[in-house]
Amino acid sequence: MEPSAASGFITAGIENRATEIADFDQVLHRYWPRILRFVLASVHDSGLAETLTQECFWNAYRSRMRFRGDASVHTWLVRIAANVVRDHMRSRRLRFWKRAERFAVDSSAIADFLPDPGLTPEQRALIHEQVQAVWDASRNLSARQRTVFVLRFVEDMEIADIASATGLTSNAVNVHLFRAVRAIRKRVGSSR
Amino acid sequence: MSRHLSEDQICRAIAGQSTIEEQRHVHECPHCRTEIERSWSVLGAFRTAVLVRAEREALRSTPSLGTQPEDGWRWERALAATALVAVVAALIAQLPGRQGAVLPAGDSSVQAERPIVVASDFFPLAYSNVPITDGRIVRLEVPRSAASAFGLDPVDLVNSRHHDAVLADVVVGVDGLARAVRFVRPGVDDIQKE
Numbered sequence: 001m002e003p004s005a006a007s008g009f010i011t012a013g014i015e016n017r018a019t020e021i022a023d024f025d026q027v028l029h030r031y032w033p034r035i036l037r038f039v040l041a042s043v044h045d046s047g048l049a050e051t052l053t054q055e056c057f058w059n060a061y062r063s064r065m066r067f068r069g070d071a072s073v074h075t076w077l078v079r080i081a082a083n084v085v086r087d088h089m090r091s092r093r094l095r096f097w098k099r100a101e102r103f104a105v106d107s108s109a110i111a112d113f114l115p116d117p118g119l120t121p122e123q124r125a126l127i128h129e130q131v132q133a134v135w136d137a138s139r140n141l142s143a144r145q146r147t148v149f150v151l152r153f154v155e156d157m158e159i160a161d162i163a164s165a166t167g168l169t170s171n172a173v174n175v176h177l178f179r180a181v182r183a184i185r186k187r188v189g190s191s192r
Numbered sequence: 193m194s195r196h197l198s199e200d201q202i203c204r205a206i207a208g209q210s211t212i213e214e215q216r217h218v219h220e221c222p223h224c225r226t227e228i229e230r231s232w233s234v235l236g237a238f239r240t241a242v243l244v245r246a247e248r249e250a251l252r253s254t255p256s257l258g259t260q261p262e263d264g265w266r267w268e269r270a271l272a273a274t275a276l277v278a279v280v281a282a283l284i285a286q287l288p289g290r291q292g293a294v295l296p297a298g299d300s301s302v303q304a305e306r307p308i309v310v311a312s313d314f315f316p317l318a319y320s321n322v323p324i325t326d327g328r329i330v331r332l333e334v335p336r337s338a339a340s341a342f343g344l345d346p347v348d349l350v351n352s353r354h355h356d357a358v359l360a361d362v363v364v365g366v367d368g369l370a371r372a373v374r375f376v377r378p379g380v381d382d383i384q385k386e
Contacts, residue, residue, distance in 0.1 A: 135242075154238075181203045
């Protein structure tokens with residue numbers, strides 16, 4: 001039986017991904033900002049995010065020969081990054097960081113990075129307060145809830161891709177996402 | 193559905209998990225629609241803030257071959273060590289007078305003369321994906337930093353003759369390209385003899 005056009009297309013896609021991974025320097029430069037963004041939103045610390053992103057790409061580089069191309073390079077890297085973040089959350093070293101973080105002053109409030117599209121001072125103050133509340137609330141989510149929340153609302157990934165990147169089922173992703181949204185709204189406050 | 197959505201239903205709507213009936217209600221009820229759109233608006237602003245901050249961090253931190261972060265870009269260091277090992281291995285492989293230092297794969301005669309303890313698995317090098325038909329294992333001394341670049345503690349590998357070097361076995365193809373490296377250390381008896 002001859003391969004169908006669809007299977008040929010899928011095979012071509014896998015080959016393209018495998019080819020893409022061959023030039024790892026290009027992969028590094030192409031995906032570094034996106035992975036750093038995911039890690040930063042997960043750990044809320046610029047220095048730590050940079051270190052963990054380096055670790056993610058180092059792990060990816062070492063395991064690149066095992067990349068088969070059945071997921072996109074981005075999804076594959078997110079999977080590695082999520083594991084790196086999770087491992088650090090569990091490690092003794094990070095428990096120290098978590099303890100230290102409680103006493104640390106966040107010198108770079110996330111709301112300071114909002115562009116200013118001609119809002120009135122009152123509107124700007126309100127949106128800054130709400131964005132900062134989301135940022136703070138996401139710190140207190142469980143690791144899985146935070147990962148799923150960041151992938152959905154920061155990375156704008158589809159549920160199926162989040163499931164692929166986290167190793168969860170789509171149902172589990174939906175449950176974690178729902179709980180995360182509920183926790184965030186509780187912190188930010190509804191208008192009711 | 194005549195009453196407004198519950199808080200859980202609003203959360204499901206924000207997460208994109210509403211039932212068809214709930215979606216219909218949102219479409220018809222300005223109160224619930226406003227509540228959901230308000231949350232989407234906050235989450236959108238949150239996303240924008242994270243994107244802007246991450247973009248600035250990325251511009252500052254994206255590693256390149258020309259720059260190195262403060263605490264070192266380990267991948268680059270590994271590649272640097274790899275390149276170093278490959279170049280040295282290729283040079284040694286081309287020196288006719290140094291054939292005694294070249295160990296054919298599986299040859300144990302020289303190892304018997306000088307007991308060696310294998311200290312790591314083989315690590316793939318930059319040319320590990322280039323097909324190899326024939327090759328040999330070259331044992332050579334490399335700087336301690338090469339071991340560090342592969343995450344090994346050079347103290348465990350130190351060669352008693354030269355404390356600034358460690359021993360490594362490099363798999364070199366007939367094309368002179370290094371495919372893999374493992375680290376070894378002299379056996380206890382060997383150190384005592386020296």
